[in-house]
Amino acid sequence: MILTCPQCKKQHNIDERRIPPNVKMARCKYCEHRFPFVREEKSSETLQEAPDKTAGGPRKIGVSLSKGGVGKTTTAVNLAAGLACTGHKVLLVDTDTQGQDSFMLGVTPRAGLTELVTDELEPDEALFEARENLWLLAGGKSLAGLKRLIDRKDFGGELTMAETLCKFDKRFDYIIVDTSPGWDPLTVNVLFYVDELLIPVSLEVMTLQGLVEFLNSIAAIQKYRKNISLRYILPTFLDKRVRKSEGVLGKLTDLYGERMCSPIRYNVRISEAPAYGQTIYEYAPGSPGAHDYRELIRKVADKPGLFK
DSSP: OEEEOTTTOOEEEOOGGGSOTTOOEEEOTTTOOEEEOOOOOOOTTTTOOOGGGOTTSOEEEEEOOSSSSSSHHHHHHHHHHHHHHTTOOEEEEEOOTTOHHHHHHTOOOSOBHHHHHTTSSOHHHHOEEEETTEEEEBOSTTHHHHHHHHHHOSSOGGGHHHHHHGGGTTTOSEEEEEOOSSOOHHHHHHHTTOSEEEEEEESSHHHHHHHHHHHHHHHHHHTTOTTOEEEEEEEEOBOTTSHHHHHHHHHHHHHHGGGBOOOOBOOHHHHHGGGGTOOHHHHOTTSHHHHHHHHHHHHHHTOTTTTO
16 A cells, blocks of 8 residues: 655555554654554555656657758757666667767767668677667668668568567667658658657748648558657757747647647757767756756656756
8 A cells, every 4th residue: 555644745655464453653764754544545546657667668769750950869869868867778779871879979889770670780789888878779871771671571661670679678768769851661660669759840830841741641650550659849949039939839839738848949059069979968068958958858757856
């Protein structure tokens, strides 16, 4: 059964079978407060696991939008690095032929996703530990060949990535997948693998059109894979000096409500950090960009007290 201290609000999971029948008072081991003991039924809601510790494996989040230039890679890298900073084990998967995740982290893996899918390397050989608690499955030019391999499959090509990455289900708390712009076999593979979508949306009218088209494509995927859900809309490049930014942000908020994340403000430090191979937390930890991405981590992890 669950007891909640009325003073400090701490919860205590107690084996009711070990409590003598005549007990009338309880004491909180955290604040020493004594309070009346009332037997109650175990609450399934109270015992529910935190979102990042699901019983079925890691949280698998795709950072995706078919339009380029909205901050997908910047978001994927800083989301993964931020979660790793909180002590979670995180895998970042780069599915873009440009391989920019490696560049942003200042690392040069010799292999990555392609070699893992084609069984040229074992999982531990394909992984690259980029930071403490943060591992990378690198992308790059070799992914072009992987796309052709998927295209040549007579059936089941859309499950290629899912069948490969299931090897990591018990090793990580989060798997963050960075996708390329456009709509190709690897993007479809990502959508057949992840359970949650985080969509960065730059605050421009043309991006709204791209968002609508992308969501229509997601709806088509959901006919075959109902587990995938749109969880987060992340406004990027908010510049309050530009009037249209506030207008686009207002429209997004009206449409998507609770799915909306706090916007990432335009900040030159975010664009400078990759040149030094650093995340925004390493390059400019006190900058508005670092502050905004920490706010994103709090929302995704559902832990408002992180970094405080």
